[in-house]
Amino acid sequence: MAxxxxxxxxxxxxxxxxxxxxxxxxxxxxxxxxxxKKLSSQRYDGQPRRVSDVHSSNGVNSSVQKGKMxxxxxxxxxxxxxxxxxxxxxxxxxxxxxxxxxPIEHPAEDNSDSDDEKPINSRLKAKINNVKxxxxxxEDDKPLSTRVxxxxxxxxxxxxSDAKERKPLVQxxxxxxxxxxxSSSLVSGKRPLDKANHAEQSAIKKPKIADSSxxxxxxxxxxxxxxxxxxxxMTLSQRMKKATSANKSSLTKKTVTKVSSSSIxxxxxxxxxxxxxxxxxxxxxxxxxxxxxxxxxxxLEHNGVIFPPPYKPHGVKMLYNGKPVNxxxxxxxxxxxxxxxxxxxxxxxxxxxxxxxxxxxxxxxKNHVIQKLDACDFKPIYDxxxxxxxxxxxxxTEEKKAVKEEKLKQEEKYMWAVVDGVKEKxxxxxxxxxxxxxGRGEHxxxxxxxxxxxxxxxxxxxxxxxxxxxxxxxxxxxxEVRHDNxxxxxxxxxxxxxxxxxxxxxxxxxxALKGQSDKEKYEKARKLKDYIGDIRAAYxxxxxxxxxxxxxxxxATYLIDKLALRAGNEKDDDEADxxxxxxxxxxxxxxxxxxxxxxxxLGKDSIRYENTVEVEPAVYKEIKKFQEGxxxxxxxFDKLDTSKLNAHLKELMPxxxxxxxxxxxxxxxxxxxxxxxxxxxxVLKKKVFYDTANKKVAIICNHQRAVSKSHESQMDKxxxxxxxxxxxxxxxxxxxxxxxxxxxxxxxxxxxxxRNLTPEALQKKIADANKKIDKLKxxxxxKDDMKTIALGTSKINYLxxxxxxxxxxxxxxxxxxxxxxxxxxxxxxAMDVDPDFRF
DNA sequence: TCGATCACTTAGAACTGTGCTG
DNA sequence: CAGCACAGTTCTAAGTGATCGA
Numbered sequence: 001m002a003x004x005x006x007x008x009x010x011x012x013x014x015x016x017x018x019x020x021x022x023x024x025x026x027x028x029x030x031x032x033x034x035x036x037k038k039l040s041s042q043r044y045d046g047q048p049r050r051v052s053d054v055h056s057s058n059g060v061n062s063s064v065q066k067g068k069m070x071x072x073x074x075x076x077x078x079x080x081x082x083x084x085x086x087x088x089x090x091x092x093x094x095x096x097x098x099x100x101x102x103p104i105e106h107p108a109e110d111n112s113d114s115d116d117e118k119p120i121n122s123r124l125k126a127k128i129n130n131v132k133x134x135x136x137x138x139e140d141d142k143p144l145s146t147r148v149x150x151x152x153x154x155x156x157x158x159x160x161s162d163a164k165e166r167k168p169l170v171q172x173x174x175x176x177x178x179x180x181x182x183s184s185s186l187v188s189g190k191r192p193l194d195k196a197n198h199a200e201q202s203a204i205k206k207p208k209i210a211d212s213s214x215x216x217x218x219x220x221x222x223x224x225x226x227x228x229x230x231x232x233x234m235t236l237s238q239r240m241k242k243a244t245s246a247n248k249s250s251l252t253k254k255t256v257t258k259v260s261s262s263s264i265x266x267x268x269x270x271x272x273x274x275x276x277x278x279x280x281x282x283x284x285x286x287x288x289x290x291x292x293x294x295x296x297x298x299x300l301e302h303n304g305v306i307f308p309p310p311y312k313p314h315g316v317k318m319l320y321n322g323k324p325v326n327x328x329x330x331x332x333x334x335x336x337x338x339x340x341x342x343x344x345x346x347x348x349x350x351x352x353x354x355x356x357x358x359x360x361x362x363x364x365x366k367n368h369v370i371q372k373l374d375a376c377d378f379k380p381i382y383d384x385x386x387x388x389x390x391x392x393x394x395x396x397t398e399e400k401k402a403v404k405e406e407k408l409k410q411e412e413k414y415m416w417a418v419v420d421g422v423k424e425k426x427x428x429x430x431x432x433x434x435x436x437x438x439g440r441g442e443h444x445x446x447x448x449x450x451x452x453x454x455x456x457x458x459x460x461x462x463x464x465x466x467x468x469x470x471x472x473x474x475x476x477x478x479x480e481v482r483h484d485n486x487x488x489x490x491x492x493x494x495x496x497x498x499x500x501x502x503x504x505x506x507x508x509x510x511x512a513l514k515g516q517s518d519k520e521k522y523e524k525a526r527k528l529k530d531y532i533g534d535i536r537a538a539y540x541x542x543x544x545x546x547x548x549x550x551x552x553x554x555x556a557t558y559l560i561d562k563l564a565l566r567a568g569n570e571k572d573d574d575e576a577d578x579x580x581x582x583x584x585x586x587x588x589x590x591x592x593x594x595x596x597x598x599x600x601x602l603g604k605d606s607i608r609y610e611n612t613v614e615v616e617p618a619v620y621k622e623i624k625k626f627q628e629g630x631x632x633x634x635x636x637f638d639k640l641d642t643s644k645l646n647a648h649l650k651e652l653m654p655x656x657x658x659x660x661x662x663x664x665x666x667x668x669x670x671x672x673x674x675x676x677x678x679x680x681x682x683v684l685k686k687k688v689f690y691d692t693a694n695k696k697v698a699i700i701c702n703h704q705r706a707v708s709k710s711h712e713s714q715m716d717k718x719x720x721x722x723x724x725x726x727x728x729x730x731x732x733x734x735x736x737x738x739x740x741x742x743x744x745x746x747x748x749x750x751x752x753x754x755r756n757l758t759p760e761a762l763q764k765k766i767a768d769a770n771k772k773i774d775k776l777k778x779x780x781x782x783k784d785d786m787k788t789i790a791l792g793t794s795k796i797n798y799l800x801x802x803x804x805x806x807x808x809x810x811x812x813x814x815x816x817x818x819x820x821x822x823x824x825x826x827x828x829x830a831m832d833v834d835p836d837f838r839f
Numbered sequence: 840t841c842g843a844t845c846a847c848t849t850a851g852a853a854c855t856g857t858g859c860t861g
Numbered sequence: 862c863a864g865c866a867c868a869g870t871t872c873t874a875a876g877t878g879a880t881c882g883a
Contacts (some may be wrong), residue, residue, distance in 0.1 A: 432873070440851075440874065476860085487846065495874095502845070503873080566849095567877060570842095575875080604851055604876055643841090646878070659848085659877060705851060714866075790851070792869090797849055820869055 032711055054824040114593065119358055121225060227274035270652060294486035302417035302426060304469030304478075305491050306410070307455065308433035316384040319377035321372050334360050337436045339378035340385045346438060352447030356436055359449035416509060417490060425508035426490060431458070437497045441576040441606025450496050455479070457493045487511050498574070510825035519829050522800040524655055525663035526839055532664075538652065543618035549639040553648050555622050556581050556637055560658050561611065564665040564700050566604060567642040567658035578602045581643050581658070587632035595620040609702050666697045666727035666798035671839035674807045686813050690804075695786070697794045705790040718780050725776065729769045736762040795819075802837050 311333045317324035318335055327335060338347070338356055346352045357373040364370055395403070414429040431453050439446035455476040462468060464483040471477050479493075491505040507513055528535075535557070543552035559565050560581050568580020579588060579601050588601035598612040598618065615623075626636050642658065649656040673693030679685050708714075735745040735754070739762055745754040757765070795804075801819070805827070808815045819827060 428872075430872090436865085438852085438874080443874090489846075492846095497874095500844075504846070506847075521848085567879065571876095578875085605852095605874075607851080642878075657878065662849095703850080708866090709867080793850060822870070823842095 018485050044764065086667070091434055212370050232560040259729060273788065296488050297421055297463070297485050299465065300417065300485070300490070301419075301466040302462060302469065302490050303413045303460060304460055304472065305429050305431050306414045307431045307453070307472055308759070311434075314381075314384060316381050318381050319379070321375045322377070324374050324380075325369055331360070331363050333434070334363055335376075335378065336381050336385070337449075339381035341436065342378055343384050344448065346436075349442075349446065351442065351444060352436075355445060355447035356449070359447075419507065419511070419513065424511040424513070427506045427508040429490075429505060432503060433494070439576060441578065441602060443576040443606075444574050445497055448497055453496065458491055459493070461487065461489055508825075509822070510828065515826065515829045518826070521663060522802070522839075524668065525660050525667055525800070528653060528656065528660055528664045529668070529839075531656070532561075535652050540616070540618075541624060549644075551622055552626065552637045552640045553645060554621055555626070556640055557649070558616070558619055558647055560661050561665075562615070563611065564662045565600075565609075566662070567645065569642050576602075576606050578604060578606055580604070580642075582637055582640050582645055584636040585632065586627045586630045586634050586636050589623060589627070589636060590626070591624050597623060603702065607702060607704050612700075662701060663798050663800075666701055666794055667803060667839045669695065669697050669700060670799050671803045674803060675838075678811050680806075683817060686811055687817055688809070690813075690818060691791065694795060694799070695789060695792045697799060698789050698791050701794055701798060703790040703793040704788050707787045711787050715780065715784065718776065718783070722773065722780070724774050725769060725773050729766065729773065732762055732766045732769060795824075796823065800839050801830035802833040803839050805830050805833050806835050806837035809833075 093279065114725040313327060313329040313332055314334075314336070318339065319325065338360070341347050353373055361368075361370075370376060388556065410771050413430070415426055417424050417426050432450070434452040436449050437443075437445055437448045437450050449606045455471045455473050456479050458478055459482060460469060460478050461482045461484055463485070468478075468481050489504040489506055492502045493502050495501040509515075509518075539554040539561075542550045543558075545551050545554065560567070568578035568582035568584065570583065579585060580603060584601060588599060589601070591599040592598055592612065595617045596612055596614045600608070603609045623636070627640075630636075630638075646657045649658065649660075670693050672691070673696060679689040731746070731748075735757070736759055738745060739757065739759045744756055748754050801823075804818055805811070805815060808818060815831070816824065824831075
């Protein structure tokens with residue numbers, strides 16, 4: 001089939017014909033390509049891109065929307081004796097999460113939603129077979145080993161082989177979607193108000209604004225308790241029901257944990273009746289749909305945030321016109337921020353320097369000796385800083401360890417939160433230290449001083465009954481304390497660079513709360529499979545609609561579907577000038593006859609997207625029309641913005657938005673790739689196979705990274721190594737010839753006589769050398785190919801981890817080879833997937 | 840209806856740790 | 862054992878999209 005591009009939207013499933021995706025230089029840089037490093041290379045050529053085949057099986061539609069309806073709530077810790085037994089699937093065990101003091105465990109994740117959607121049978125089966133039911137108790141009691149190790153990853157029998165069979169996957173999963181959802185009445189609103197019957201609650205959401213109600217220290221008594229209780233009950237029972245019915249039940253995967261932080265531990269204890277309970281409680285949390293409205297948690301405890309230490313002046317004097325200058329500590333602090341950056345690219349940019357100078361100058365005052373940046377020499381401070389760094393590096397291992405431990409001791413209490421009785425890691429508990437704003441690309445605010453944040457700017461969100469964290473800076477207090485359980489943040493402050501924006505403190509990715517939403521994200525993307533056929537048919541139809549707005553929506557949707565473009569919200573003038581689909585400018589797309597489009601624009605993070613792709617003739621024609629009579633800098637889609645686009649998408653599938661296509665595209669691509677014949681061989685080979693699939697996704701999503709500073713020199717080294725090997729080979733060949741003729745080998749480079757070897761021995765050496773050379777060449781190629789491709793982003797954000805876990809099980813690859821520790825924790829919810837899972 | 844606000848996900852760079860190599 | 866590449870983690874910027882409120 002010579003890839004013809006046509007991506008016919010309606011392609012039937014089997015059509016997965018790859019669209020030709022020609023990508024030329026994907027460069028990572030921003031506009032000015034001046035920067036050398038950035039110039040990118042060309043790789044990516046011609047990678048065919050497959051538009052996945054997705055067929056929609058007759059659309060079943062389940063309207064299941066993630067959880068909006070169920071009123072359930074979580075049980076409060078302590079109660080819930082019920083605790084649904086959790087089963088551990090064997091798979092779970094496969095993962096060896098070792099000790100780690102993290103608690104993981106997430107409550108029962110409900111797989112609910114999703115699980116529900118998935119074929120029950122299969123899950124059941126799997127569970128039945130593998131699962132071990134734990135009854136009771138706590139995991140503590142049970143040997144970790146059991147739960148964890150045993151990696152039998154593979155095993156499963158399912159042979160992937162028949163791809164054919166699997167293809168229908170969609171059906172499989174899809175159909176299974178069962179309608180449970182239908183019912184759900186729909187989705188409704190998530191407005192907080194709705195849900196809140198209680199006045200109290202209702203007040204909550206708005207608080208964003210001010211919420212006076214909560215003031216510090218108030219330990220309120222509140223009705224909350226009652227509330228809670230109710231909810232809890234409900235939940236439980238509900239959940240149980242559900243669990244039972246589904247049989248699949250529970251889920252919880254827990255990972256045990258050994259918690260260490262005493263303080264929290266104490267709290268836990270306090271809070272819950274017993275540890276056991278606490279564990280259990282987790283299992284009850286949030287039901288699938290539990291979001292009763294918007295409730296994200298019932299109890300929340302944490303210790304607030306930690307602030308960076310006050311500035312310690314170093315007294316090193318910078319020079320102005322060659323002479324040392326005295327600076328106050330405040331002035332010195334900011335000078336130091338700049339000084340340590342003088343060897344970065346930021347400082348090369350005028351905007352950065354101007355912004356810095358502007359802000360620093362305010363601190364210096366009008367009459368300061370320093371009157372212009374150009375005459376400043378920050379080198380002494382820079383040198384001092386380098387020396388400090390060196391000193392640190394030179395510390396003995398013990399010293400380093402001691403320092404680390406000290407730091408840990410100070411921070412430990414901030415590292416954890418207790419959410420509904422479960423200890424969870426906090427993500428960013430450190431308040432951002434002052435510094436110079438490092439905007440990406442040509443950000444107009446780059447270089448501005450990002451001031452220090454004080455506690456009086458920080459709002460804390462915590463459970464009503466929890467102790468309000470003490471403000472870590474004596475004499476100061478929090479700006480505000482809220483008790484808003486409709487949000488997941490633990491604290492926030494206004495971004496000093498952009499005061500209208502906020503910086504939030506959230507739980508870590510390994511938390512149940514995040515895990516749950518991650519899972520929902522993938523379930524939604526999976527659901528798109530069932531709709532994609534209709535959606536494609538619809539937009540294809542609309543390419544020729546009489547209504548221009550409709551045509552724009554159709555074309556935009558097509559691009560988002562086919563190219564996995566981002567939606568493209570409007571941006572302010574004080575942000576870098578980047579675009580997404582809806583904000584593409586005329587100049588960003590060039591029509592190349594007969595029906596190709598050449599895209600070239602700066603996307604998120606000012607990463608350049610360059611791609612030429614063949615499109616449907618109708619699309620080609622429309623794009624040309626949209627461009628007619630417009631200036632280069634005009635919007636290509638003038639009748640469109642993301643909210644209109646998303647509103648339209650929502651009509652096609654509940655909950656559908658533009659970003660879902662990216663997730664869908666990425667995951668289905670991985671799934672398809674991994675169902676191709678997997679290279680047999682050792683784990684390393686399999687990993688290469690996996691990475692290749694991952695790479696395809698990264699290319700589709702345009703995930704790039706800067707070429708490392710040392711790339712060139714590294715390549716040079718490899719080249720040298722290669723040529724050394726080649727000369728060795730040559731020598732060996734000569735020796736072989738001589739040996740065959742009964743002559744002794746030539747002397748080596750140092751003039752020494754080499755050992756006499758038999759032709760056989762030499763042949764073997766030659767074969768080895770050839771092998772080495774081939775491997776080296778391959779490594780070099782790979783290294784060069786990958787120098788601008790970032791695999792991590794898709795792994796973390798776009799690829800349904802169940803696809804990977806299932807593949808690992810099928811091919812007996814230990815999951816740790818693919819997911820590092822942090823990802824194992826983040827994806828704990830996906831570990832018990834069936835080996836034959838299809839996205 | 841629309842701009843502003845808020846919450847949360849996605850992103851690459853910077854930093855840190857670690858294991859290999861010579 | 863130092864110096865390195867590379868892997869993994871941390872940091873925080875930059876997106877998306879829902880909701881608010883006029």
